[in-house]
Amino acid sequence: GFTLSITRYSIPEEMEEGSFVANLAADLGLDVRSLEERNAKLDVIHGKNYLDLNKDTGELIIREKMDREVICMTKTTSCFLKMEVILSNPVRIFNIELEILDINDNAPxxxxxxxxxxxxxxxxxxxxxxxxxxxxxxxxxxxxxxxxxxxxxxxxxxxxxxxxxxxxxxxxxxxxxxxxxxxxxxxxxxxxxxxxxxxxxxxxxxxxxxDINDNAPLFIQPVFAVNVSENSAPGTVVMILNATDLDEGSNAELIYSYTLYTSEKTQEIFSLDPNSGEIKVKGVIDYEASQSFDMYIQAQDRGSTPLSGHCKVMVFVTDLNDNHPEVTIKSLKRAVAEDVSVGTLIAVVSVSDKDSGMNGIVDLTLNQQDILPFLLNKSSEDYFELLVSKPLDREVMSKYEIVLRVRDRGFPPLSDNETITLEILDVNDNAPTFSQSIFTIHVMENNPPGAILTSLSAFDPDLNENQYLVYVIMEKEIVNMSMSMLFSINPENGDLYGMKTFDYEREREFLFHIEARDSGNPPLSSNTTVHIIILDQNDNTPQIVSPWRAQGSLVEEVIPRSIEKGHMVAKVVAVDSDSEQNARVTYQLLQISDSSLFSLDQYNGEIRTTRMFTYRDPRQQRLVVIAKDNGEPSLSATVTIKISTVEHAMPFSETTELPIEYDVFTNLNLYLVIGLGAVSFLLLITILVIIVLKCQKPKPKAIKIPPANRNSVVSRNSVISQRSSTIADSTLISSDAYWYSLFLAETRKGKVVVRQPIIPKGAGYFVSSIPRSIGPSEAADSRASTLE
CATH class of the missing domain: 2.60.40.60 (Cadherins)
Structure with a gap:
């Protein structure tokens, strides 16, 4: 009862928001003012999402843009949007249909x-x-x-x-x-x-x-030529075959394989991957064995009815310098004598190389230093002669390692060496040589007989019997004595022995030659000089020669009591037959009656007064003087001097000469000669003095001998000299200063001066003039001589 009628409107779907559709109030016959007066309202019940109703004017307005395809989901020719409008007071409902007209707003x-x-x-x-x-x-x-x-x-x-x-x-x-x-x-x-x-x-x-299998595999060319180096390592890729098949899938999947025309030898050297067509080295490629290989290869697809293509791959082997040149010894001398002539043929060698081209051209050289005395002479294309180019010397080089170096001209070059060992045979061309031209050997006196003195050795650079040496002493007589009686040498090793005990006081030195001779044919020899120097031992006790006294007796000295302080009372002179330190004598007072009265000079033996005598001093004084050498251990001698004082000086009788007993003189001679040996002379001067003394002996000087002692035996070369004309007696009486000066002066000249003290039958002095070069044997021969 409330629905009145249906009102239909048509609008296109492209109308925008706010667009006017229609005046609904007017179309429904309603007066908006009358509605307000009675408080009546129009309101949209359905369709509010798309349309708005202006309540004041009754106009129907588009609320939002409409899409016909959204509103009408089904694809129909007509599309209507239905809505209801309600009127209150009284209540009335109006049906409104809004037709949405389609526009071409959608593309296919x-x-x-x-x-x-x-x-x-x-x-x-x-x-x-x-x-x-x-x-x-x-x-x-x-x-x-x-x-x-x-x-x-x-x-x-x-x-x-x-x-x-x-x-x-x-x-x-x-x-x-x-x-x-x-x-x-x-x-x-x-x-x-x-x-x-x-x-x-x-x-x-x-x-x-x-795809269908309508295309056969196709190689880009029927014949391929590729180079591969010989000795390529297994796995080396030679080439990759790439046949094409225009088909696809299994129709284009290819299988590579050798055909029956490919030799088994080629297949042993190269491998073919059936899937990738990759050809790799499998065996050993040797250019010298084969220079090229031919491979016949087919590519077959996997179609239901397989199709195939063929090609030929020619592999050319590139020669590498992989063969070392070789040296072959055709003839060889393994040993030659060192005196072989220059130009002697040592060896004949040949060279070869299996490579080709520059790799096969070789050069032969000697890998040697400047001292290798050989050269190569090219006799033909590949033959060389090894010749001696310089004189050989086994002592310089006894063996040669001759290295023949052969080298090809490849890149990189290869080389090889062949060593020839050449032994140089010895020839007796070297004489033995001693390390020194003169050997100076010091021998301590009192040596045991037969003791080894030294070992002399010579060197001979030769070999075997040319090197085996024999040592001999070259004979020489010394004072009618053969040198072989004094010395002996071991002929095999050169050990030198002393055959006797040497005494420094009798023999000072020996000079002789030793020869070393090899056993070659002919033998060669050389010699050296041996200088034996006898060294002194402290084996002689000092001998007190002044003041002289008989064996075991006292020495008496008489002096006036009025002498001044510092007066020389006596002088002790001792000699030692040893030399140097062993002969250096010092003096000491061993006993003295009054130490405040006398003093002793330890070096010259002078006894002097330290004060004047007083009446309290005893008239007799007793002194014991010891003379010690400087040896180790020290040896010594003593003398007792009895000094008597008188009130007045006693007149001395005329100086007389007293010959010395034979036995005393002989001992003195021996000691004096030994003492003189301490003075060293140069070797050349010593030898010259010895030669002169042996050729001409000095004539003895004429001396005056008292009648009472004319028949006494004295030593040859002794000269009795009076203290007379040239020397004032007062000098002799007052002191021994002159005598001491004479002693030193004559000693420097090679003579020994001995003072003879006053004895009851007279007093005198003698001078023993003994040249230093005369030995004990000559002194012994003088016993039978008498003085003129």
Whole structure:
């Protein structure tokens, strides 16, 4: 009872928000003012989402833009939006239908943007393939009108209309396909609606042409040439074959293999990968064995009906410098004498190299230093002679390692060495040599007989019997005594022995020669000088020669009591037959009656008064003087001096001369000669003095001998000298200063002066003039001589 009528409006769906639709109040016959007066209102019950009702004016306004395809989900020709408007006071309900008119606001749309078709290249023309249609949300004339296909000489479309007016399209094959020419066809299908202006939508059609095995494998060229170096390591890739098959899939999968024309030797050296076509080195490639290889290879596909292609691979081996040059000894002398002549042939050698070209050209040289005395002479193309180029000397080089170095001209060059060992045979061309031209040997006196003195050795650089030496002493007589009686030498090793005990006081030195002779043929020899120097031992006790006294007796000295302080009372002189330190004598007072009265000079033996005598001093004084040498251990002698004082000086009788007893003189001679040996002379002066003394002996000087002692035996060369004409007696009486000076002066001249003290039968002095070069044997011979 409340629904009055249905009011219908039509609007296009493109109307924007706020657009005026209609004046609903006017269309319903209602006065807006009267409604206000009675407090009545119009209100939309349904459809508020899309329309608004102006309550003041009664106008119906678009609330939001409407989409027909949203409002009407089903694709129908007509689309209505229904709504109800209520009027209060009194209540009345009005039905409103708003027809939404379609506009071409939707383009055709394919449900699949990309369509894939697999078509075998064997498909005949005219074959049809269904395609997915396009859809369009619009209706009527705005829906899909037709389809278009991009240009293609192989494909076209066929459009059909369904019972509901829908448009369907099929893809039609127009020409024969060739996958190898065009494997994929990309097509564009366009759907166009009937709107004004028309809208369109597109889809991509990808046609994959399926392969059939209609193409055989093909190599890019029928013959391949490749180089490979000899001695290439196994696994080295020679080349990779790449045959092509225009087919695909299994029809294009190739298998490589050798054909029956390929030799087994080639297949042993090279491997062929059946899948990749890779050819690798498998065996040893030797240029010298084979310079090239031929391989016949086929490539076969995996099609149901396999097809194949063929090619030939020629492998050329590149020569490497892999063969060392060789030296071959054709003839050889392994030993030559050192006196072989220059130009002597030592060896004949040949050279070779298995390589070719520059790798096979070789050069032969001697890998030697400047001292190797050989040279190579090229006798022919590959033959060389090894010759002696310089004189040989075994003592310089006894063996030669001659290195023959052969080198080719390849890159990098290879070389090899051949060593020839050449032994140089010895010739007795070297005389023995001593390390010194003179050997000075010091021998301590009192040596045991037969003791070794030294070992002399000579060197001979020769070998074997040319080097075996024999040592001999060259004979020489010394004072009618053979040198072999004094010394002996071991002929094999040169040990030198002393055959007797030497006495420094009798023999001071020996000079002789030793010869070393080899056992070669003919033998060679050389000699050296041996200088034996006898060294002194402290084996002689000092002998007190002044003041002289008989054996075991006292020495008496008489002096006036009135002498002054410092007066020389006596002088002790001792001599030692030893030399140097062993002969250096010092003096000491061993006993003294009054130590305050006398003093002793330890070096010259002078006894002097330290004060004047007093009446309290005894008239007789007793002094014991000890003379000690400087040897180790020290030896000594003593003398007792009895000093008597008188009131007045006693007159001395005329100085007389007293010969010395034979036995005393002989001992003195011996001691004096030994003492003189301490003075060293140069060797040359000593030898010259010895030669002169042996050739001419000095004539004895005439002396005056008292009648009472004329028949006494004295030593030859002794001279009795009076203290007389040239010397004042007062000097002799007052002191021994003159005597001491004479003693020193004569000693420096090679003479020994001995003072003879006062004895009852007279007093005198004698001078023994003994040249230093005369030995004890000559002194002994003088015993039978008498003085003139």
């Amino acid at each position: 749309l394919f449900r699949r943007k990309t369509m894939h078709l697999d078509v075998s290249e064997a498909t005949p023309p005219g074959e049809r393939f269904s395609l997915t249609n396009a859809v369009d949300a619009d209706v009527g004339a705005n829906s899909i009108k037709t389809y278009y296909l991009s240009e293609s000489k192989y494909f076209g479309i066929d459009i059909q209309t369904g019972s509901d007016g829908s448009k369907y399209v099929d893809l039609v094959l127009k020409g024969k396909l060739d996958r190898e020419e065009h494997a994929v066809h990309n097509l564009i299908l366009t759907a166009v609606d009937g709107g004004v202006p028309p809208r369109s939508g597109t889809a991509s059609i990808i046609v994959n042409v399926l």
